Amino acid sequence: MSATATQPDLSYLLRKLHSFTGLLPVGAFLAEHFWSNSAALVSAEKYNATSQELQTIPFRLIVEWGGIFLPLLFHGGYGIYIWLRGKSNVSAYPWVGNWLYLTQRYMGIIAFAYIGWHLYTERWLTHGRSRYANVAEDMQNPWYLVFFIVGVLASSFHLGVGIWNFLCKWGLAATVKAQQAAGRFGAFVGVAFSVVGILIILSFRFDWHPFSAYLPTK
Amino acid sequence: MSETKQVIVKVKRQAGPKEVARWEEFSLRWRPSMNVIICLRDIAENPVTRDGKKTTPISYDSNCLEEICGSCAMLINGRARMACSALVDQLEQPIRIEAMSKFPLVRDLIVDRQFMFESLKRVKAWIPIDGTYNLGEGPRVSPEIQGKGYPLSNCITCGNCLEVCPQVNENNQFVGAAIISQVRLFNMHPTGAMNKSERLSALMGPGGIQECANAQNCVHACPKGIPLTESIAEVNRDAWKQALLGWLVG
Numbered sequence: 001m002s003a004t005a006t007q008p009d010l011s012y013l014l015r016k017l018h019s020f021t022g023l024l025p026v027g028a029f030l031a032e033h034f035w036s037n038s039a040a041l042v043s044a045e046k047y048n049a050t051s052q053e054l055q056t057i058p059f060r061l062i063v064e065w066g067g068i069f070l071p072l073l074f075h076g077g078y079g080i081y082i083w084l085r086g087k088s089n090v091s092a093y094p095w096v097g098n099w100l101y102l103t104q105r106y107m108g109i110i111a112f113a114y115i116g117w118h119l120y121t122e123r124w125l126t127h128g129r130s131r132y133a134n135v136a137e138d139m140q141n142p143w144y145l146v147f148f149i150v151g152v153l154a155s156s157f158h159l160g161v162g163i164w165n166f167l168c169k170w171g172l173a174a175t176v177k178a179q180q181a182a183g184r185f186g187a188f189v190g191v192a193f194s195v196v197g198i199l200i201i202l203s204f205r206f207d208w209h210p211f212s213a214y215l216p217t218k
Numbered sequence: 219m220s221e222t223k224q225v226i227v228k229v230k231r232q233a234g235p236k237e238v239a240r241w242e243e244f245s246l247r248w249r250p251s252m253n254v255i256i257c258l259r260d261i262a263e264n265p266v267t268r269d270g271k272k273t274t275p276i277s278y279d280s281n282c283l284e285e286i287c288g289s290c291a292m293l294i295n296g297r298a299r300m301a302c303s304a305l306v307d308q309l310e311q312p313i314r315i316e317a318m319s320k321f322p323l324v325r326d327l328i329v330d331r332q333f334m335f336e337s338l339k340r341v342k343a344w345i346p347i348d349g350t351y352n353l354g355e356g357p358r359v360s361p362e363i364q365g366k367g368y369p370l371s372n373c374i375t376c377g378n379c380l381e382v383c384p385q386v387n388e389n390n391q392f393v394g395a396a397i398i399s400q401v402r403l404f405n406m407h408p409t410g411a412m413n414k415s416e417r418l419s420a421l422m423g424p425g426g427i428q429e430c431a432n433a434q435n436c437v438h439a440c441p442k443g444i445p446l447t448e449s450i451a452e453v454n455r456d457a458w459k460q461a462l463l464g465w466l467v468g
Binding site: 007008009011012013015016082084085086087088089092093095097098100101164165168169170171172173174175176179 | 296297382384385387389390419422423424426427428429430431432433434435438439445447448450451452453454455456457458461462
């Protein structure tokens with residue numbers, strides 16, 4: 001650290017980029033992903049139509065790589081690097097923030113591993129043409145089901161805590177009161193994403209479409 | 219017929235940075251309002267271990283005995299705190315006393331906190347007053363700034379916030395919460411604000427504010443109740459504005 005340096009250190013910029021990519025585009029993509037997949041809660045046909053719509057967006061490869069895969073790889077990769085540089089000490093200091101610090105890292109690595117597997121099975125093996133029937137079939141495998149649930153919970157937790165961290169670390173929630181409010185907001189997001197994610201999984205597993213009444217009667 | 223009450227204390231001894239560490243156990247006569255520094259003094263008066271072996275007095279730092287000098291921070295029952303305000307009656311026995319782990323050890327309980335003082339110099343944690351000539355009166359400080367600054371000025375550079383921080387370790391050179399909070403203090407002062415961008419630049423160097431990962435242990439461990447997490451958030455906001463928007467809007 002030097003007082004005469006005027007340009008921020010590379011580690012500063014990478015940290016900021018890591019923090020920012022967690023929210024945008026990675027967090028935003030998770031929201032979009034849950035939104036699109038919740039089409040299954042209406043009907044299998046709506047899911048297939050939504051899926052087809054996404055499969056045929058213009059510049060698809062650029063959007064996928066630039067907006068999803070690369071930011072995700074950077075966020076996960078640099079996140080592991082950050083993890084390795086920290087030394088958790090919850091046994092000596094078992095405070096809530098310290099527990100969140102530790103769990104955020106474990107949930108991050110679980111989510112990262114899950115997303116890798118999820119991309120392989122639902123994106124790679126389907127050649128990017130996921131259909132309701134494929135996913136519903138995968139969900140019949142109890143191991144797949146468990147891993148889906150774990151992945152959804154880990155990702156939702158990581159996003160919720162991440163939002164809290166983001167608001168604190170960018171100084172958008174600076175006072176103690178604001179940081180507590182940011183914490184409640186992050187918890188709300190985490191719980192909301194978990195619930196919606198689990199509902200989508202149940203929809204595929206049990207061919208359950210609670211919003212099918214929205215469809216016009218034939 | 220009450221037998222005199224005893225206090226059992228275990229101290230981690232180490233003759234020098236490269237010597238082997240060992241634990242010594244002492245049995246001391248209990249007295250009302252006893253604190254950990256009194257225990258260490260009692261041992262110095264009669265340096266005999268619990269099993270009757272003669273030993274040397276324990277080396278430790280302490281001065282004010284009222285939590286304002288910052289010199290007696292150590293690990294007491296595994297937690298970083300000031301020894302002078304650690305009351306024996308509130309501690310589980312045997313009381314384990316050891317040196318802080320994040321600073322180079324000098325001897326027994328003494329550590330070298332030079333890293334913190336060097337960090338304070340790097341971020342120019344002072345307000346420049348007269349140079350080679352009289353600079354005249356500075357701007358007035360509003361009561362609001364005074365009110366915000368006073369709690370920050372209570373920092374005693376004890377090092378507890380660094381000791382409890384999971385991000386402060388041998389893998390990086392993170393300056394820690396105390397130094398970031400001092401940057402906030404001097405940046406909010408109207409005269410100190412003249413060096414604001416220099417301080418922020420220094421904090422965006424290696425080991426700077428970016429190493430904070432929001433575990434928020436610092437604010438719990440601070441013996442002075444300084445709003446460290448608020449300081450970090452505010453300085454963070456100033457820093458990214460300068461770094462990421464500075465080249466756009468000046």
